[in-house]
Amino acid sequence: MVPSESTKPRQNWVSTANPCHQCRPLGAMVAFQGIEGCVPFLHGSQGCATYMRRYLISHFREPVDIASSSVSEKEAVWGGGPALRTGLRNVSEKYGATLVGVATTCLTETTGEDLGMLLHEWRKEIAENPLTVREPKIVTTPCPSYDGTHMDGFHAAVRSLTEQCAQTTAPHGKVAVFPGFVSPADLRHLREIFAAFELNPTLVPDYADRLDGPALAEAGSITEGGTTAEELASLPGSTAAIQMGKTLTDSLSGAAYLESQWQVPRRILGLPIGLRETDALFALLEELSGRETPRAWQAERGRLIDGFVDAHKYLSGRTAVVFGDEDLAIGLVAFLTEIGLKTTLVVSGGKSGKLAQGVERVTQSFLENPPRILSDADFRDMEDCLESQTADLFIGHSKGYKLTRRRDVPLVRVGFPLHDRFGGQRILHLGWRGALSLLDTIVNAVLEKRQDDSPVGYSYL
Amino acid sequence: MGTGGISVFAERKNQILVAGTAGETIQCDRPSLAGAVSQRACVFCGARVVLYPIADALHLVHGPIGCAAYTWDIRGALSSGPELHRQSFSTDMREREVIFGGEKKLEQSLLELIEKYQPKGAFVYSTCVAGVIGDDIDGICRKVEKVVGIPVIAVQSEGFKGNKRAGYSAACKALDRLVGTGDTTGISPLSINILGDFNLAGEIWLIRSYYEKMGLQVVANVTGDGRIDDIRRSHGAALNVVQCSGATMELARYMKEQHNVPFLRVSYFGIEDMAESLYSVARHFQDVDWKVMERARQIVSQELKDLVPEMKALKKRLQGKTAAVYVGGAFKAFSLIKAFRHLGMRVTLVGSQTGTEEDYREIQQVCDPGTVIVDDANPLELGAFLKDNDVDILVGGVKERPIAYKLGLGFCDHNHERKLALEGFLGMRNFAREVAATVESPVWKFVPRRIGRTTAGTALSTERKEP
Ligand code: SF4
Numbered sequence A: 001m002v003p004s005e006s007t008k009p010r011q012n013w014v015s016t017a018n019p020c021h022q023c024r025p026l027g028a029m030v031a032f033q034g035i036e037g038c039v040p041f042l043h044g045s046q047g048c049a050t051y052m053r054r055y056l057i058s059h060f061r062e063p064v065d066i067a068s069s070s071v072s073e074k075e076a077v078w079g080g081g082p083a084l085r086t087g088l089r090n091v092s093e094k095y096g097a098t099l100v101g102v103a104t105t106c107l108t109e110t111t112g113e114d115l116g117m118l119l120h121e122w123r124k125e126i127a128e129n130p131l132t133v134r135e136p137k138i139v140t141t142p143c144p145s146y147d148g149t150h151m152d153g154f155h156a157a158v159r160s161l162t163e164q165c166a167q168t169t170a171p172h173g174k175v176a177v178f179p180g181f182v183s184p185a186d187l188r189h190l191r192e193i194f195a196a197f198e199l200n201p202t203l204v205p206d207y208a209d210r211l212d213g214p215a216l217a218e219a220g221s222i223t224e225g226g227t228t229a230e231e232l233a234s235l236p237g238s239t240a241a242i243q244m245g246k247t248l249t250d251s252l253s254g255a256a257y258l259e260s261q262w263q264v265p266r267r268i269l270g271l272p273i274g275l276r277e278t279d280a281l282f283a284l285l286e287e288l289s290g291r292e293t294p295r296a297w298q299a300e301r302g303r304l305i306d307g308f309v310d311a312h313k314y315l316s317g318r319t320a321v322v323f324g325d326e327d328l329a330i331g332l333v334a335f336l337t338e339i340g341l342k343t344t345l346v347v348s349g350g351k352s353g354k355l356a357q358g359v360e361r362v363t364q365s366f367l368e369n370p371p372r373i374l375s376d377a378d379f380r381d382m383e384d385c386l387e388s389q390t391a392d393l394f395i396g397h398s399k400g401y402k403l404t405r406r407r408d409v410p411l412v413r414v415g416f417p418l419h420d421r422f423g424g425q426r427i428l429h430l431g432w433r434g435a436l437s438l439l440d441t442i443v444n445a446v447l448e449k450r451q452d453d454s455p456v457g458y459s460y461l
Numbered sequence B: 001m002g003t004g005g006i007s008v009f010a011e012r013k014n015q016i017l018v019a020g021t022a023g024e025t026i027q028c029d030r031p032s033l034a035g036a037v038s039q040r041a042c043v044f045c046g047a048r049v050v051l052y053p054i055a056d057a058l059h060l061v062h063g064p065i066g067c068a069a070y071t072w073d074i075r076g077a078l079s080s081g082p083e084l085h086r087q088s089f090s091t092d093m094r095e096r097e098v099i100f101g102g103e104k105k106l107e108q109s110l111l112e113l114i115e116k117y118q119p120k121g122a123f124v125y126s127t128c129v130a131g132v133i134g135d136d137i138d139g140i141c142r143k144v145e146k147v148v149g150i151p152v153i154a155v156q157s158e159g160f161k162g163n164k165r166a167g168y169s170a171a172c173k174a175l176d177r178l179v180g181t182g183d184t185t186g187i188s189p190l191s192i193n194i195l196g197d198f199n200l201a202g203e204i205w206l207i208r209s210y211y212e213k214m215g216l217q218v219v220a221n222v223t224g225d226g227r228i229d230d231i232r233r234s235h236g237a238a239l240n241v242v243q244c245s246g247a248t249m250e251l252a253r254y255m256k257e258q259h260n261v262p263f264l265r266v267s268y269f270g271i272e273d274m275a276e277s278l279y280s281v282a283r284h285f286q287d288v289d290w291k292v293m294e295r296a297r298q299i300v301s302q303e304l305k306d307l308v309p310e311m312k313a314l315k316k317r318l319q320g321k322t323a324a325v326y327v328g329g330a331f332k333a334f335s336l337i338k339a340f341r342h343l344g345m346r347v348t349l350v351g352s353q354t355g356t357e358e359d360y361r362e363i364q365q366v367c368d369p370g371t372v373i374v375d376d377a378n379p380l381e382l383g384a385f386l387k388d389n390d391v392d393i394l395v396g397g398v399k400e401r402p403i404a405y406k407l408g409l410g411f412c413d414h415n416h417e418r419k420l421a422l423e424g425f426l427g428m429r430n431f432a433r434e435v436a437a438t439v440e441s442p443v444w445k446f447v448p449r450r451i452g453r454t455t456a457g458t459a460l461s462t463e464r465k466e467p
């Protein structure tokens, strides 16, 4: 039975209260951070860029530069072309950007700015008045936030990067990987997994270094790291394109583009969270590389199952609420289902329409009653839906803290944004290793709660 | 002119100057330069800062979801009662509203939210998109006001209409609509309103307690831990005490013009400024009750007795260290320069997001020669400055923190998001402790800035057993 997907469960609210997602350009700004030499650029008013920087900085604890065309009232009326051109010149000449990722915002979408035409004017201008530096590549992505969430913006930017950079390339044996909006630690782990099969992945994007970098002696204008321009250009020569995440539509998928335009075989996986989704990734890598999973990695899988067994009684019969981005939520539900934590409710601000189906896929034959699903929902919808009913554990990002605090239920923090904990950028969600560390965190959250609530205060549990 | 080797955007040259170079003025209040990563925020942000702490009001953002999502509970403004301000309400405009207009959705949202949450008043913030599509927010607010019987006020805060300071002005206009609509009976002649304090980390409670100990009645907090009904009757107070650079100055001027309430400008940061604030308020009431001054003196001497020994001890440890200050308002920069002097430290860079020409002139006067003064700096400039001028600590907001940390410098958060009280005598102590906590940490011994990239400088000795 496919669980029923309801958007507004109880009350028919017109307004939104305490949103569970962010706006579309934010996702695009994150994706652009994952390209070497790229300055993310918002074509719109200054405030949006500053807010997004602040939001990202609080999560990653890294400098996050987002340039803006700082469209003023006049320019909003008469056209933001001149502001965009001044902005592009500055990021080229002052920041030394080799690529500029331009996203529109609600404002410039509403005033109907045409990025194609604006770029045409930009080229004309630099033909007449050349730049003092090499002309950067410019990738554009339309981001009306009133249509879609930060996840749509993330995928749209990745798709634009792929589409606008890809060039005819001879096959080179590398694998194109589209991991979605995962943590820097996840990206590093993926590199390691692929290396174990002697596969050479091109991660699009790869912000592991730029959004979780080392201490520096001096500030360069653009931090090092990211997918290179050459890697982007040669994507069509990949042996396969792996898409992680099943809720994005083909029109927003870089892998789908490589498949339809360049005949690169596409393989679609769920986010490799938990045992079974990670097994699927390793099976695929065995197939692509023609190698068996190396012993050390098989041992890692073995330790995970050993952990499952050690943990099962602490979790058995307990319930969980999962919230956040759709693909992440599906991965988490898959994992919770494996360890015997029953998910009763899944909430997301996303609205792909594929959440229920995804949850069904990972819970079928395990759960008698499928969890309730709320998409395009906010935290007020979640409260309405929960009423007096509660769960033993909530799993999601920081914005759910208020709700769990009121209910005195532990919140296990994963994903984005994590504004009230340290090390959000280093949380590992993916792979068997990620699953084991999630397992430790979850079991310990349950134990801590039990210990705190107990009048006895056992020091053995 | 010399700017300490900072690479400056040519267009921004006039927004940077060096103290001690005669005859120069700084150009400020200019729109941010396109393509520079400005640290500045928008009009909406400024208006939110001022109005947000009013805890029993409904704050509804009329625009797409982001503007509301990014401002949800980001400030540390505390309330002693209702906490409606800590929720994030938005009309969450979608394509439909952008094409057909958002007035209907706004009206319905207001009605349903007011019914559900029973606020004492409502503020509706206009954003860029709402402004561009031309929704008549004021019209809707007036219409709803008639139905619900509480003040429903439109805040003209379209982001692109200027910077944060324009937002302060929009907020003051909104507050002006409230002031004068409440009953003032029972207000003492020894009474004040506290303006321009937002109760970050409970600061207004501290300040209020000083005033109350002096025997003054505080009619309204504007706006930290603020209440709609207090503000409505705030014109009954005998004096407005306005803190800081000007977030609420405009309101003070309105209240003087319309209700004849005089105002005093004060600052609660640092020892002298805090003491002088209490004295100047006391002087104002000297003719009504001379005891007010006596009590103010008592408060100051008691507080100093507790504070001075610790400050002395800290000064010994911090003597000679240097600081860079990058804060929102110039007035705050002022107080910080003085505060650092108390700790024996020197400020070598002063920047602000929203200073006026006058502010900068004053800063120039109190600074040591050679201090660099910047309006609306971008990360590139900050980074370049911090590289060339080895300071021990940067004081700024959350957006500046990673710049300092990445380069291996200490940092103190002095912005609206801080969770540590920095005002008052207690605040001075907190500030000094915070400075010491970061400057004296052992971690700076390991950062590449100090020792390079190798392990050579830090490795403990390896023991070797002689055969
Ligand atoms: S849309 Fe306008 S009001 Fe909203 S955050 Fe951006 S600049 Fe500010």
Ligand code: SF4
Pocket (backbone or CB within 6 Å): A023, A024, A025, A048, A051, A105, A106, A107, A145, A146, B063, B064, B065, B066, B067, B068, B128, B129
């Ligand atoms: S206007 Fe749009 S892009 Fe800007 S913050 Fe609001 S939702 Fe995001």
